[in-house]
Amino acid sequence: SQTIHQWPATLVQPVGSPLSLECTVEGTSNPNLYWYRQAAGRGLQLLFYSVGIGQISSEVPQNLSASRPQDRQFILSSKKLLLSDSGFYLCAWKRFRGEKLLFGSGTQLSVL
C-alpha cells in the first residue's frame, strides 16, 4: 500500500537557523509531490510542487527552497529561518492527473 512519511512532527528553531524537512512516499513511483504551509488558523498555502525528479515549481518567492533528489523524496529547506516561517508544514502527494491528493501528518514548526 502507499504511504507518506513526514518528519519531524514538531520542531522549534531559533531565528536565523537552517531548516530541512523531509518527506518520502512509499508504494508508488513518479508521484506528484507538494509542500504546503498553514499559518495558525489560516488556509493551506502552496509553496512548491514537483512532477518529477529535479523538477520544482515555486509558488511563493521567499527564503524557502525545495529539492527532489530521488523519485519519492521531497525536501523543504531554508538557510536562515524567519519568525514568519512558523507554521504547520504539510507534504502531500498524488499519483497522477485526476487522483486524490493525500497529506502527510505534518510538521509544526515554531521559530523563536
Place this chain on the structure above:
Amino acid sequence: QQPVQSPQAVILREGEDAVINCSSSKALYSVHWYRQKHGEAPVFLMILLKGGEQKGHEKISASFNEKKQQSSLYLTASQLSYSGTYFCGTGDSNDYKLSFGAGTTVTVRA
C-alpha cells in the same frame, strides 16, 4: 489563484444541514474536498472531476458545475463528528497545481 470559499464559518445543531461553496475564476479540472481537525492533517473526503458530476459519501455529498467553476459541499443531517474546518482544493487544467481556499469552520452542537 486561490479559490474562494463561503461561508467562513457555520454553526449547526445535530441533524441540521449546511452548504459550503467554492468558486474559482479559472477553468478547473478537479475539485477536492477535505476536512481538518485542529492540529491534524486534512483528511480527504472526495474529488470531483471536469464533467459536472455529483458525488456522495455517507451524508456528505458534493457537486461540481464546470461551466461556472463552482463546487458545493452538502452536509446532511449533521453529526458531532462533522465539526472541523472544510477546505476545497482546485486543480488547474493539467491538474498539477492544487490551490486551496481559506476554509470554512463548521461547528456542530448537540
